[in-house]
Amino acid sequence: MVSNVNTYKDLTPARPLDRATLNKMVWRSLFLQASFNYERMQAAGWLYGILPGLEKIHTNKEDLSASMGHNLEFFNTHPFLVTFVMGIVLSLEQQKADIPTIRAVRVAAMGPLGGIGDAIFWFTLLPITAGITANMALEGNIIAPFLFLVVFNVVQFAVRYWLMYWSYDLGTTAIEVLTRNAKEFTHAASMLGVFVVGALTCNYGATTIRIALQNGESVIDVQGILDGVLPQLVPLSLTLMVYFLIKKKGWSTIKCIGLLLVIGIIGAAFGIWGGNYTPLVEWYTLPA
Amino acid sequence: MVSNVNTYKDLTPARPLDRATLNKMVWRSLFLQASFNYERMQAAGWLYGILPGLEKIHTNKEDLSASMGHNLEFFNTHPFLVTFVMGIVLSLEQQKADIPTIRAVRVAAMGPLGGIGDAIFWFTLLPITAGITANMALEGNIIAPFLFLVVFNVVQFAVRYWLMYWSYDLGTTAIEVLTRNAKEFTHAASMLGVFVVGALTCNYGATTIRIALQNGESVIDVQGILDGVLPQLVPLSLTLMVYFLIKKKGWSTIKCIGLLLVIGIIGAAFGIWGGNYTPLVEWYTLPA
Amino acid sequence: MVSNVNTYKDLTPARPLDRATLNKMVWRSLFLQASFNYERMQAAGWLYGILPGLEKIHTNKEDLSASMGHNLEFFNTHPFLVTFVMGIVLSLEQQKADIPTIRAVRVAAMGPLGGIGDAIFWFTLLPITAGITANMALEGNIIAPFLFLVVFNVVQFAVRYWLMYWSYDLGTTAIEVLTRNAKEFTHAASMLGVFVVGALTCNYGATTIRIALQNGESVIDVQGILDGVLPQLVPLSLTLMVYFLIKKKGWSTIKCIGLLLVIGIIGAAFGIWGGNYTPLVEWYTLPA
C-alpha cells in the first residue's frame, strides 16, 4: 500500500539507536522471509525486522503508523544482505528524512543486492561448502554436516552483523557513497554477477543427452558430439530459452518451471535425457 | 576508374526497392567474386550484384552510367557480409546522395567487414563445421558432407538475407549508427578479429620440428623442448615473420607464399620440418 | 644528503656525450650495487655509473661537486633497467637543468622501473631460463649452464645498451613522453607487474602440508582437500600475511624473514610442512 503521507509530524531527529537494539534487529533479520508471499514478497518480514528500531525512533503514534505503512510496501532482497538496507533505512528514519527519499533508497538498494547475494551466497558459497561436505558425507564422514553448518553460518552471521553496523554507522555517508557512484557500482556488481552466472550455467549444467547409436563398429554418442562443439551446450540452450521466455515473452517463473517439467517428462518418454531409466518409446538401443 | 561526376542529374529520390528486387540481389551477391582480379578485386562482381537495383533507381541513362562507373572502383570485402554494404549503398543511391558520399560509405564499410568476415567465417565457422564433419567422414559416416553443407549454408544464407534487409530498411539510419560510433565499432570489431587471429595462430599452427637426437639413454626432442617454452612457437614465429615482411617491408602475399615454399622445401631437405619423409641430407638419426 | 644548491653555476649546455662515454657507462652500470647498503641502497653505485658522464659535463669543480652530491641521494631500481634512468638524467645534466627537476625525474623513474624489472627479470626471465636449464642439468647435459648464461646475458646486455641509447637520444623528449602519460604508464606497468606477481604466487608456491590421516579404509590428505578448495592456498595465505605485516604493521622484510623461519621450524617440529623429515612431535602416523 503506497502511503500518502510524505513527511513525518515530528521532524526532530531521534536519538541514535543503541547497540542492543541494533543487535536485536540483526537477529530479527533472520526471519525476513517468515511471511513471504507473491504480492509483496518479504514486506511484512522486513517490517518485523526493523520494528524495534522504528518503535524507538517514532515515539509519536501517527508517525509510527506512517513509517510502518510505507515499510510494508513490496520488498525483496537477498536475506543475508538485508541488514545493509536496514542500517541505511534506519539512519534515514532516525533523521526523519522525507518518506519518498527513504522509499527511493530502499528500492534502489534491494534490487542489486538481491542479484549479487543470490550469485554469491546461493550459487557460490552454498555449492562450495555443501558440495565439499556432501562428498565427505558420501565417504561416511560424520563431521560433514557439522562442518557445513559451521562454515556456512559463520559467514552468514559475519555478513549480517558487519553490514548492519557498517551501514548504520556510515549513516547518511553510506547513502552518499552509495548514490554518488551508484550507477557505476551497480554496473560493476552486475558484471560480477553476470560473469558468475555464466560460469554457473556451465559448471552446474546437469542435463545430458542419453541418445547413442551403434553404427557398425563405432558408437555415435550424441552427448560426446555436443561436447566436441561446446561443453554444456544443452544447459546453456535451456537457460537461454528460459531467459528469453521470461524477458521477451513475460512468462512467470512458475510457468517456466511447468514447461521444464513437461520437457523433462516428454524427453524421458523418448529416452532423450540422460539417467537410469527405461524410456516409454524405445526407438534406439543403447550400445552395450 | 574514379568517376568525375559528383552529383546525379535526376535528384528526385527513386521509389523504394521492392522485395523481389532485394531478393534478386541477395542471389546475385553469391557471384560477388565472379570476375575477381588483382586490379580491382570484386569490383565488377559488386556491380553485377547491385545492377537490378541501380536499373530501377536510375531511369535516366546518364545517371545509370555515372552510378555504374563509380561502382566499378576497387572493392573488396567478405562475400557473406557484402549484402550489408549493398543495402546501405542502395539506400543512398535511391536518395540520390552525392557520389563522393556513397563512395566514402562504401569504402568505410568494406574494410572492417572484410577482416571480421574472414575471421568469423573463413577461420571460425568453416573450421568448426568442416573439422567436425571431416572427422565424421574419416569414421566412414556418409552423412558428413551433407551435414557440412547444410549447416554452413544455412548460416551463409541467413546472414546474407538478414543483412540485406536490415541495412536497407534502416537506410540512412544505419549509416548514422555506423558513422556516429564508427571509430569505436571498428576498434571493437578489430579487437575481436585480432583476438581470434591470435587464437588461430595457436590453434591451427601446423608446423612442427622433426629433429630429435639420441643422447645416451635419453632423447633430445627439439619439438618437446620448444613446447616447454611456448606451445606453437614455430607457427607464431613464422606468422610474425610474414606479418613483418608484409607490413614493414611491403612484401606482396605472393612473395610471402614463395618464401614459405622455399623455407618448406629447404627445411625438409635437412629434415627440419615434421612429416613422413626421408630428408636429402640426413645429418641426424631419428631415435627409434 | 639532500644538496642545498638548486642551480648549476655554469648554465651553458655541455656538448652531447660521445658514444665511448655512453658505452663506458653501460659497462659501469653493471656495478650499480657494488656498495649496496640499507641507508641509501644503490646510491654510490649509481654515482659511480654516471661519473664518466658527469665529469665530461661539469668541467667546473663546484658544479661537479653539486652534481655528485645530489646523485648520492637514496637510489634504488632494477639493475638491468638503470641505464634508462642514466640516459634521462645525463641528458638533463647536460642541459644543466635545475637540480630539483633532475631529482624529481630520477625519483619518479626509479620506483616503477624497480617493480617492473623485478617482475620481468628476477621472477620471469630468470625462472624460465634457469628452470629449463636446471632440468637439463639434472639430465646430465653439460650444455645447460652455458645455455643459461648465454640467454640470460644476451637479454641483459641488449636491455642495458638499448635503454641507454634510447633514453639518452630521446633526451628531453623521453622525459616529455615519460611525464605526459607517466601516471597512466605507471598504472599500466603496475597492473602488469601485479598480474605477474599473482601468477608467481600460484606458480612458485612451494609450501605444502604433510598431514595425512588414515581414516578406516580411506586417507584424509589435508593437502588434497586444500587443493580441492583452491590450489596453492597455503602460499597465497602466507604471501598475503607477509604483505599485511609489511603494509599495515610496518614490519621490515628482515622481521618477516625471521617470522617465516620460526613458522617453518615450529611447523616442521609438528610435521605440518611437507618434506622428507621426521617431526619432533609425531602426533599422527603418515599412511603408508
Add this chain to the structure above:
Amino acid sequence: MIGPLQLVLILVVTFIAAIDQFNFLESLYQPIVMGPVVGAILGDITTGLAVGGAYQLMQIGSMPVGGAQPPNAVVGGIMATVFAVVSGLDVNAALGASVPFALLGQYGVTLTFTLMSGLMAKADEEAANANPAGIVKLNYFAMALLGLLFAGATLVGVISITNPTVSDFISSLDGNWIMGGLSAAGGMMRYVGFAVLMRIMLADDMWGIYFAGFALAAILGAAGLGGPALVLVAFVGIAIALYDYNINVSIKNAGGGSGGVSDGI
C-alpha cells in the same frame, strides 16, 4: 516399522526444517543435515548420511531466486532418507522415489505464498493502527502455517509408504520413465534460477561477460579444476568488476558527469 515416537520426532524435525528453509539459519534444512538427523531418528545414521550427501549433490544449484520454487529439498530429502532406511531402497532408488514428494513440497510452498498474499491487507491494517504486535503475530502465523503444511505432507508420505501396496508401487516406479523425467526436470530447475538472475542483472552490454564466464568455467572443468572452479571464477570476476568500476568512475569524473556507464550497443 516406524514407532510413534520416531514419527513424532520426524514431524517435529520437518516442522523446523520447513521454517528454516526461508528463515533462521537457512541451512539446517539442507539434505546434508536432514539426512543424518532423520537417519539418527530411524536408527541408521550411516544410511542417512549417504542419502543426505547424494541428495545434496543432486540439487546443488537449485535455489529459490526471486521466490521461484524448485522441487522442494526439505520434503524430498526427508522422504528419500525414509525410503532408504525404512523401505530399504538403495540410495539411487530412494532419490528417485522421493521426487513426487519433492513436487508435493514445492506445491505446499507455492500454496503458502499465495495464501499469505491475502493476509497483506491485514498487515496494512495493523500498520495503520501502529500496532507492532499484530505484525509480529502475522509473521509467526505464516511460519507455523508452512511448518504444519510440511509436517502434514511428511505424515502422509510416511504413512503411505509404510503401507505395503503403496510402497510396492513406489518401488516399482524405480527406473520408470516418469521418474526419469521428473529427475531430469529436477535437474533443469536451476536454469530458471539462472535465468531469473540474468533478468535482474544482465544489461544489454553484458552478454559478452555472460559468455566469458561460461567459457572460463568450461576451461576450469576441462582442466580438472571443477572443485575450486567457483573460487577462481570469483577471482577473475572481481578483477573485472573492480576494473569496470574504476574505469567508469574515471570516465564520469573526466566528463563532468555527462558520460559514465554506457547503456549498451
Add this chain to the structure above:
Amino acid sequence: MIGPLQLVLILVVTFIAAIDQFNFLESLYQPIVMGPVVGAILGDITTGLAVGGAYQLMQIGSMPVGGAQPPNAVVGGIMATVFAVVSGLDVNAALGASVPFALLGQYGVTLTFTLMSGLMAKADEEAANANPAGIVKLNYFAMALLGLLFAGATLVGVISITNPTVSDFISSLDGNWIMGGLSAAGGMMRYVGFAVLMRIMLADDMWGIYFAGFALAAILGAAGLGGPALVLVAFVGIAIALYDYNINVSIKNAGGGSGGVSDGI
C-alpha cells in the same frame, strides 16, 4: 581404368567446383564434399569420403584472404581422390601425390586473376555506355574461364597419372623430401592468411590482444578443449569487443568528442 563417361563427369564436377570456390555456395568445392562425389563417380564412395575428410583436415585454416591464394584445394582434393581410388595409393600417399596438382591449381587461379585485371577497362566501357548486359556477360565469361582452366588442369592430371610411367614416378615420390617439403610449405600457407588479417586489423594498441588470443588457445588446447576451442575463443572475444565498444563510446560522450579510441602507445 577411368571410362570416358567417368572422365566427363569428373571434368563437369571440376568445372563447377572451380567456380564455386569463389562464388555461389563457396562450400561445394571443399574436399569433404568433392571427395565422396568424385569417389562416387569412380565407384568407390567410401575411399572418396576418407580422402575428402583427410584432405579437409590438412588444409583447414588455409583460406584465401584478401585474394592471397594457398595451394588449391579443388584440384588437390579431386586429384587426391583419383590417386586413392584409381592408382590405389593409401590415403596419406594420395594426399602427398596431389600436392603438385594443388600448386598447379594455385597457379591457375593466379593466372585468371591476372588476366581478368586486363578486362577491367572493358568493364569501364560498358559502364560508360550504361550497359548492364555487358557487365553480366563479363562476369559469366570470367567464371567460365576459371572453370575451363581447372577442368583442363584436371584433365591433364587424370590422363598423365593413368599413364604407367607417370604414375610409377609419382608413387615413387612418396616419402621423398620434396614432397615432404611441399607438404610442410602447404601447412605454412595459412600463416600468410593470418598475417594478412593482422595487417588489416591490428592497430598498434592491439598487440596485447593478439597474444592474449594466442594464450587462450594454448590453454584450451592443453585442457583438451581443442574441439570447442574457437567457440570459447569467440565467447571471450565478444566479451572483450563489447566492453571495448561501450567504454570507448562512454569516453567519447564524456569528453565531448575530443577523446575516443586512443591511437596506441
Add this chain to the structure above:
Amino acid sequence: MIGPLQLVLILVVTFIAAIDQFNFLESLYQPIVMGPVVGAILGDITTGLAVGGAYQLMQIGSMPVGGAQPPNAVVGGIMATVFAVVSGLDVNAALGASVPFALLGQYGVTLTFTLMSGLMAKADEEAANANPAGIVKLNYFAMALLGLLFAGATLVGVISITNPTVSDFISSLDGNWIMGGLSAAGGMMRYVGFAVLMRIMLADDMWGIYFAGFALAAILGAAGLGGPALVLVAFVGIAIALYDYNINVSIKNAGGGSGGVSDGI
C-alpha cells in the same frame, strides 16, 4: 680430501660469485653455474651439475627484492656441491646439509649492507670535494669486503666439514626436523619477495588483477602448461596493461586532464 690448490680455487670462485650476485653478470653466481664449476675443481663435474640443477630448482623465485635477503644461494650452492662430492652425501641430503651455510651467507650479506651504510658519510665527503676517484675506491672496497666475507664463510665451511666429527654430525642431521624446518622456511622466503613487490606496485584498485593472475597460473598449472606458464601469463598481462594504458590516456584526453587513472574504490 681437498687439496690446497682445490681449496684456493674454491675460495677464488666464491670471491667472484659473492660479488657477482649483485654486480657484473648477476648470473655467474647461480647454483646451476657454481655447481659444475665447483664440481670441476673437485674432480666430479657430473655430481656438480646434478647438485647445481637441484639447488637451482629449489631456490627459483627466491630473489632479493628491494634488498630483502633470502638464504644465500652462493654459499648454499657451493657448500651443497662440496657435501655431495667430498662427503659423498646424495643430492637431497647435500641440499639439506647446506641450509645452515645458506643462512650464514644471508647473514654475511646483511652485515655488509649494514656496515656500508656507515660509509655513506665518507661518500658525501668525496662528493663535496668533487673527487670521483674516492667514489670509485669506495665501491671497489665494498665489493672486496663482500667477497672476502664470503670466502671466509666458505673456508670455515669447507674446513669444518672435512673434520669427521662435524661431518658426522651434519650427516646425522639429514631427515631431522630442524633441517626439514629450515628447508620449509627456505621455500617460504620467496613470499617475502612477492609481498615486497606488491607493496611497491599494488594500488587499491589492483587487488582483482592480483587474484586474476593467480587464477590464470592455477589454470595453466592444472592444464599441464607449467613450463610455458610465465610466457603465457606475460602475454595476457601485456594485453591488460596495454589496454589499461590506452583507455586511461583516452580518458585523460577526453576530460581535459581532470580524470585519468582512478584512485581505487
